[in-house]
Amino acid sequence: MKTENSFFEEAKEWSCRKMAIVEKYLDGFTKILGNRASSSLVYIDGFAGRGIYGNDIKGSPVRAAELASGKYSNILQCVFVEKDDDNFNDLQQYTTQYYSCVEIYKGELSEYADKILSDAGDRAVLVFLDAFGVKGMGWKTVQKFISRKFITDCWLRLDHRTILRLLGYIDSDSKDARGKLDLLIETFGISDLNLLRQLTDAPSSLERIQKVVKLYQSRLKSCMGQNGFVGSYPIISLDGQKKYHLMFACKNRKAAVLANDIVNTVEDDLPVKQAEYQEHIRFQKTNQPSLLELTPSLEEIFHYKVNGLKQKILELLQSQSDILTIHYELLNQNPDLFGTFRRKHLTKALSELQEEGCIELDGAPSKEITKVYRLK
Template sequence: MYEDSDERKLRKKGQTEMKHSILSLYLNPWIKKISMVDSNLLFVDGFAGPGRYPDGSQGSPLIAMDMADKMLSTANGIDERLDSFKCIFIEKDPENFEKLKQSVQEKEQVVDDRIDPICRPGKFEDWAVDFTEQYEYGVPPPSLVFIDPFGYGNIPFSLITELFQLRDQSLELLITFMAGKMAQWMEDSGHQKAISEALGSTEWQQRVPPDLGKDERAERFSSIYQEQLKDKADAKFTMPFEMVEESKRQTCYYLIHVTNHWQGLKVMKETMFNAGADDEFAYLGPDHTGYEDDQLSFAEFGETNDFEERVEAFARSLYSTYKGDEIVFQDLLEETLDQNVFKLMHYRSAFQILEAEGKLEVEHRPHKPNGNKSRGYGRDDILKFVNMSLSNFT
């Protein structure tokens, strides 16, 4: 096992580049949207590292500072709305921490003065305990917390729960969940307690049999973790993205986005979709292994060669799920948006397919804020999924 400051451990890999790309792409709309809610925002990097990789490329702390600076200098309205963008960068390895301080100080000289970075030595879990105690009787600023450890130990699920529940909305988590390591070490008695603490449950011992393949075990661990986030931490939406180890083509970890607002989920989905798949990551929805419910799911982001067929299959799945029902488009989104890879435009394409087949009727509600007058699909419009088997007898 390499030390945290060992260059072999710090070497930047393709999956890390993709993870940083996702972070950068998401910070842009997150700052834009959340600055409408509050003028003071917080970004936390719980495992900040040295700030730069051995090849000189920027790590997540500098990426976050650059994106905030870009938004403050170019985005319309944000310059007037945002008073401060506070950053807390946490690093436990002493050698990495000294490098982090230097790289952040250098970056601080060239970015907007409202970007306020604080480098904190020590463990993420110690900061999280202090933070939850600080706001036990108050509300923290809107926050995006990036939790990106090398392993899964020392971050008990109970702490994740306390942290996420500090705000009803506008506190989001982006978690590197090391499901591949769990799958690798689950039969080792020395690791089982740490796995149970990270998941907040021992149920995995019944639900993840060792005779499964490693990727399937990893997927089940991810499923259990997301169930826990929803059941115990009261998270409304979770989105998992599988990150693949390039050399072995095996699941390395999942990048899991956690939010209570559908707009946050919508933006993250668009971020992932626009980043492109290239087989580096995939969305794995709730009807993969580990989930018992028959729900909607597709496994790849991006407009692949068979994407039209996938939208048609999505339309059939929607119809199968809601046949005979009426539902407001917004309610349908909140029920299904974290169960597939599709953006709102793809939902509307699926509706067009169903309408052409006589399987969908739309009640427009122009008097509503998001209702359409005579055509299209507004989020306040009512979708009526026609039961074709019954309509034949009327």
């Protein structure tokens, strides 16, 4: 059985993509808000790990510390929490050179959440909650960050596979069922097990995963209020396994668009990599090259996404709007679109719709303030 410590022995390719997403967002978050903030910004990594993986790949805390000590010196402060003794000691060692912009707590995030948020004051905060499984991701703790009244953007890892296993204990007579169910209740903040079963029950595993994700999204949105946005993107390995869902929560349209675009920037060529991986596995088994061209080109992927967006835009656009609003509402009203396209796809879709006489633009399709008018 894989343990939390063994997790840090080697950074898997899907973990590297996840870390790239968070790192790029932290860069953009700090670049945008750092120019207008009167005080520093705060990055909180609630499950920081050891800092560097066993195969010498930098983990999320070291990547953040490098930004805070270099590009965003005197702007970005980092707060790391790690409960494991060995991981904590390694994290201290790997971040020693960044001591002026890093603070590390040893223990559970729940122990320090109130202090960390109190110290942050009214500063803008980016939170990364990347627990191994769901332990430590109790709803009461997550809620403290999500419901904060000041600028707070949050990336969360939702381990749907662990949650499905916990749901299996609802009707179990196992002696450890009570502990498993308490963890399930703690994760969702819902004490009614019958309600949890009702909200997550479905005929297939895929549908159950979808319901689990939808339920957690709704919990986050209800906590944030009317302006809350929650995006969810499945992190999938090259062999097609859904490892977990990376979720993003914020209360700002531009933040939602930025997060979406960054996810797509990192993940855009995943279908190509998956096809190449499958061909590699097939060749290892048969020692024969494929006679068919199975790998989609980036151009084919691009046009497929553009064509899909065109119909979505027409369904969304009743009379007139601006491009930023269209970009945001595409995400807000179509949860499955998060991370699947970005600005370049939207720009091309708008340009083609204008050429086809479906819309009229009063400016460049690449500018978010451009007004869009529906003609037919």
